[in-house]
Amino acid sequence: MGNEARLEILTRINRATAAGERPQVERTAVPASVRPHAEIVAQFAEYAAEYRAEVHRVSEAELAALLTKLLAAQNVLVPEGFPAQVLLQLTPRKPQATHADLAAYDAVLTTCAVAIAETGTVVLDHGPGQGRRALTLIPDRHICVVRSEQVVESVPQAVAALQAAVEAGRPLTWISGPSATSDIELSRVEGVHGPRRLEIVLVE
Amino acid sequence: MSAGGIRPPRPFPDAARETLQDTQMRRNLKHATTTIREKRLRAVAELPDWEEIRTRGAALKDVALADLAEHLLMLEASVKRRGGQVHWARDGKEARRIVADLAAAHGAKEIIKVKSISSDEIELNAELEARGIHAVETDLAELIVQLAGDTPSHILVPAIHKNRAEIRELFRRELGADLPTDEPKVLAEAARLYLREKFLTTKVAVSGANFAIAATGTVCIVESEGNGRMCLTLPDVLISVMGIEKVLPEWADIAPFMQLLPRSSTAERMNPYTSFWSGVTPGDGPQEFHLVLLDNGRTDVLADKVGRETLRCIRCSACLNVCPVYERAGGHAYGSVYPGPIGAILTPQLLQLEDDNANSLPWASSLCGACYDACPVKINIPEILIYLRGQITPHKTPNAESIAMKTAAWIFNEPFRFEGALKLARIGQGPLVQHGAIHALPGLLGGWTSSRNLPAFPAKSFRELWREEGQHG
Amino acid sequence: MNIDLFITCLNDALFPQTGLATARLLRRLGHTVHFNEAQTCCGQMHFNTGYQKEALPLIRKFVNDFRDSEVIVAPSGSCVAFVRDLYPRAAEWAGDDGLLQEVTELGKRTYELSEFLVRVLGVEDVGAYYPHRVTYHPTCHAARLLRVGDAPLKLLRKVRGLTLIELPASDQCCGFGGTFSVKNPETSTAMLADKVQNVLGTGAELCTAGDNSCLMHIGGGLSRLQSGAGVVHLAEILASTESMGAGNSETIGAMQVSAEALL
Ligand code: SF4
Numbered sequence: 013m014g015n016e017a018r019l020e021i022l023t024r025i026n027r028a029t030a031a032g033e034r035p036q037v038e039r040t041a042v043p044a045s046v047r048p049h050a051e052i053v054a055q056f057a058e059y060a061a062e063y064r065a066e067v068h069r070v071s072e073a074e075l076a077a078l079l080t081k082l083l084a085a086q087n088v089l090v091p092e093g094f095p096a097q098v099l100l101q102l103t104p105r106k107p108q109a110t111h112a113d114l115a116a117y118d119a120v121l122t123t124c125a126v127a128i129a130e131t132g133t134v135v136l137d138h139g140p141g142q143g144r145r146a147l148t149l150i151p152d153r154h155i156c157v158v159r160s161e162q163v164v165e166s167v168p169q170a171v172a173a174l175q176a177a178v179e180a181g182r183p184l185t186w187i188s189g190p191s192a193t194s195d196i197e198l199s200r201v202e203g204v205h206g207p208r209r210l211e212i213v214l215v216e
Numbered sequence: 217m218s219a220g221g222i223r224p225p226r227p228f229p230d231a232a233r234e235t236l237q238d239t240q241m242r243r244n245l246k247h248a249t250t251t252i253r254e255k256r257l258r259a260v261a262e263l264p265d266w267e268e269i270r271t272r273g274a275a276l277k278d279v280a281l282a283d284l285a286e287h288l289l290m291l292e293a294s295v296k297r298r299g300g301q302v303h304w305a306r307d308g309k310e311a312r313r314i315v316a317d318l319a320a321a322h323g324a325k326e327i328i329k330v331k332s333i334s335s336d337e338i339e340l341n342a343e344l345e346a347r348g349i350h351a352v353e354t355d356l357a358e359l360i361v362q363l364a365g366d367t368p369s370h371i372l373v374p375a376i377h378k379n380r381a382e383i384r385e386l387f388r389r390e391l392g393a394d395l396p397t398d399e400p401k402v403l404a405e406a407a408r409l410y411l412r413e414k415f416l417t418t419k420v421a422v423s424g425a426n427f428a429i430a431a432t433g434t435v436c437i438v439e440s441e442g443n444g445r446m447c448l449t450l451p452d453v454l455i456s457v458m459g460i461e462k463v464l465p466e467w468a469d470i471a472p473f474m475q476l477l478p479r480s481s482t483a484e485r486m487n488p489y490t491s492f493w494s495g496v497t498p499g500d501g502p503q504e505f506h507l508v509l510l511d512n513g514r515t516d517v518l519a520d521k522v523g524r525e526t527l528r529c530i531r532c533s534a535c536l537n538v539c540p541v542y543e544r545a546g547g548h549a550y551g552s553v554y555p556g557p558i559g560a561i562l563t564p565q566l567l568q569l570e571d572d573n574a575n576s577l578p579w580a581s582s583l584c585g586a587c588y589d590a591c592p593v594k595i596n597i598p599e600i601l602i603y604l605r606g607q608i609t610p611h612k613t614p615n616a617e618s619i620a621m622k623t624a625a626w627i628f629n630e631p632f633r634f635e636g637a638l639k640l641a642r643i644g645q646g647p648l649v650q651h652g653a654i655h656a657l658p659g660l661l662g663g664w665t666s667s668r669n670l671p672a673f674p675a676k677s678f679r680e681l682w683r684e685e686g687q688h689g
Numbered sequence: 690m691n692i693d694l695f696i697t698c699l700n701d702a703l704f705p706q707t708g709l710a711t712a713r714l715l716r717r718l719g720h721t722v723h724f725n726e727a728q729t730c731c732g733q734m735h736f737n738t739g740y741q742k743e744a745l746p747l748i749r750k751f752v753n754d755f756r757d758s759e760v761i762v763a764p765s766g767s768c769v770a771f772v773r774d775l776y777p778r779a780a781e782w783a784g785d786d787g788l789l790q791e792v793t794e795l796g797k798r799t800y801e802l803s804e805f806l807v808r809v810l811g812v813e814d815v816g817a818y819y820p821h822r823v824t825y826h827p828t829c830h831a832a833r834l835l836r837v838g839d840a841p842l843k844l845l846r847k848v849r850g851l852t853l854i855e856l857p858a859s860d861q862c863c864g865f866g867g868t869f870s871v872k873n874p875e876t877s878t879a880m881l882a883d884k885v886q887n888v889l890g891t892g893a894e895l896c897t898a899g900d901n902s903c904l905m906h907i908g909g910g911l912s913r914l915q916s917g918a919g920v921v922h923l924a925e926i927l928a929s930t931e932s933m934g935a936g937n938s939e940t941i942g943a944m945q946v947s948a949e950a951l952l
Pocket residue numbers: 480528529530531532533534535536558587590591592593594595
């Protein structure tokens with residue numbers, strides 16, 4: 013039956029599309045930004061904050077201290093591959109836990125793959141330092157370290173930057189602020205099912 | 217009320233006559249659509265090249281559709297290469313059987329669902345219930361609708377017709393939740409607690425798909441609440457039901473849609489969460505993935521060179537939000553999981569223009585054109601509405617309207633007949649005119665005079681006045 | 690310029706004053722105005738209601754009637770939009786390439802009155818006098834298909850004696866939609882109710898627009914409510930001058946009063 017359906021659908025499509033012109037689109041490389049990078053980074057910080065992410069802007073030198081402060085007295089999950097040198101006294105936990113175990117953590121600390129200024133978005137490709145998807149989903153607080161050179165201006169630039177990860181079969185999670193719903197009278201409520209707090213540590 | 221699906225239980229005018237009486241719904245809807253309209257305009261204005269992005273989105277969809285078979289085969293191969301399985305379903309019945317069989321094979325008594333119009337289109341929940349499998353809707357609005365035993369009234373905000381007080385009552389009754397106030401925050405928290413446990417323990421999830429990339433086998437879900445991520449990540453088995461028109465050829469092609477969709481739908485720069493996955497990711501997320509490719513009338517739409525444009529739709533619901541008819545009659549009047557302007561063109565086409573009730577939908581529009589202006593993929597909805605009217609009308613049995621229209625055409629074909637008809641009309645209207653206007657008409661035009669007066673025919677037509685004086689003075 | 694009036698069947702039959710006003714206005718601006726009596730109806734009602742087979746002969750007839758025109762001007766955004774936007778579709782859907790070419794050419798010479806005045810003739814002040822409080826409703830086809838934009842407002846602002854009051858939610862459809870108002874009268878009425886409320890809220894004496902079809906709808910609602918406010922076609926405002934004693938009962942609420950006066 014399965015093959016029969018497949019054959020029939022494909023035949024119907026071929027019949028439907030046999031005549032008709034073939035429209036074309038040009039697929040050209042995404043142009044680079046003309047605006048100064050600092051401006052783009054500032055826009056990212058502004059837009060991420062508008063979507064209720066808590067944004068901390070620090071220098072490389074201040075990073076470890078900030079993380080220590082943010083994560084004091086917290087039971088923190090740190091995926092493998094997170095740069096060890098910034099961790100200092102934080103002890104990475106081995107995330108081999110079940111879903112229920114993950115719920116016991118207060119927070120998760122990750123890096124990201126790319127960040128988008130035009131939308132205030134961080135994108136995880138779940139590579140080293142980001143962990144499998146459940147790790148950034150179940151704990152109630154997500155702290156994401158973004159390096160200024162990871163910030164691109166536009167969505168098309170981000171899509172281009174993610175091409176290799178997608179081709180390698182990695183999943184992507186695009187995050188713009190903490191989870192939200194506008195389902196009740198269109199009034200926005202932050203923090204439904206994902207982490208209710210999103211903190212972005214922007215390293216410049 | 218119909219339980220999902222796309223077959224309207226009655227013609228639009230009959231349904232609208234009733235829904236228009238629902239003053240609560242009309243207030244909610246007016247508030248919601250007015251708010252989101254303004255927000256959308258602001259979100260769109262932020263991107264200076266919005267028009268080019270729209271054009272590109274439309275063109276990419278056209279390219280994807282022109283070689284749809286090739287792209288679907290490529291998608292199938294890519295998903296399989298990544299460890300997923302692909303199923304093909306000719307119609308709703310076949311699709312819901314595939315999903316239910318898969319769920320049953322895993323011994324599931326309960327599954328979790330991410331909001332998916334395609335699963336509502338195929339009336340999946342009813343099939344699952346019939347086989348002893350309970351489907352839990354995890355999207356807040358869908359949950360509200362499900363608990364209320366209601367049907368969605370909006371593509372994106374399915375419970376747009378319910379206000380906070382109604383929802384509080386519902387949650388108290390159905391979830392036994394103790395709710396101190398009816399603030400949306402409190403209501404959302406109650407849903408969070410109820411669903412959290414479901415997410416952590418349920419083994420099978422069902423989703424739709426916003427886009428799929430042929431070259432990489434990547435499927436995409438765009439969402440806000442995180443229930444999507446939960447369903448796509450935590451269960452062992454994921455089944456995604458996707459209309460065949462959702463495929464895009466290459467990864468880079470997703471870019472304009474990630475700009476167009478959030479700004480058009482929720483009027484945000486970007487929705488809170490978007491997930492992409494390709495087949496099975498070893499050690500991450502569901503280790504069994506099924507993609508169900510659904511036709512259910514789409515190949516017929518594809519075969520119509522005018523109607524085909526309908527398949528560009530990315531279900532953003534911008535056309536609903538700007539539609540004056542939708543704003544007043546509400547989503548339920550359309551009798552289909554696809555309401556509003558897109559529903560008025562999609563529903564009848566999915567039913568091959570053979571369903572009489574659905575065939576009333578192309579007339580549920582004043583052709584004001586607001587939908588076309590808003591549509592991120594430039595579907596010329598008004599034109600398609602007119603086209604469909606022209607496809608449906610010749611097959612209707614002759615009635616007072618068709619006789620009147622044919623007579624009018626005959627009259628208009630000769631100026632002397634037109635002039636003669638005007639003179640006759642002046643005589644014929646005599647008994648109807650009061651103080652220079654007509655207040656009540658029998659028959660065809662009675663609907664008009666139920667709420668408005670009609671001007672009476674003047675003593676002389678323009679052409680008569682022109683002959684007498686106009687051409688000189 | 691040699692201008693051919695495309696008067697539209699609705700104006701011919703029900704609103705002759707609008708046609709006369711259009712002719713008077715264009716002549717006052719120094720142009721020669723013709724009216725080809727062979728014209729009847731552009732076919733919009735048939736086409737948009739689903740009688741496309743019946744509309745085609747009317748479209749071909751229109752092409753014949755106006756083939757030799759230099760420019761075609763109509764006091765109706767809707768009918769002009771139909772000629773310009775939908776004639777080509779009609780030809781395409783009928784698979785008639787010859788017709789497609791003809792209507793595409795014809796469409797380029799066909800204008801709605803206000804866009805013709807502002808964009809083609811480049812005039813905004815047409816020397817009109819109209820001492821009334823007026824609000825303007827941009828009809829959907831003029832706004833979204835023809836994109837006449839603020840051309841009508843530019844013209845109205847230059848009319849002496851006229852107080853222009855902004856109409857709230859002006860971009861919302863009045864609910865006419867041709868046969869929509871007959872096939873879905875309840876929904877149409879719900880839309881009309883909001884429009885009428887907005888018009889009355891302005892306190893204007895008159896609501897104007899570039900289309901008598903929509904005005905007939907809005908005016909019909911205002912009249913049924915005995916609201917005291919009326920409607921008048923833009924052409925009639927623009928054609929009025931001080932010497933004519935404009936603004937007396939002959940031009941106000943043209944569709945109500947003129948009908949009665951002439952009967
Ligand atoms: S038709 Fe266009 S505006 Fe309407 S839902 Fe589809 S994409 Fe959005």
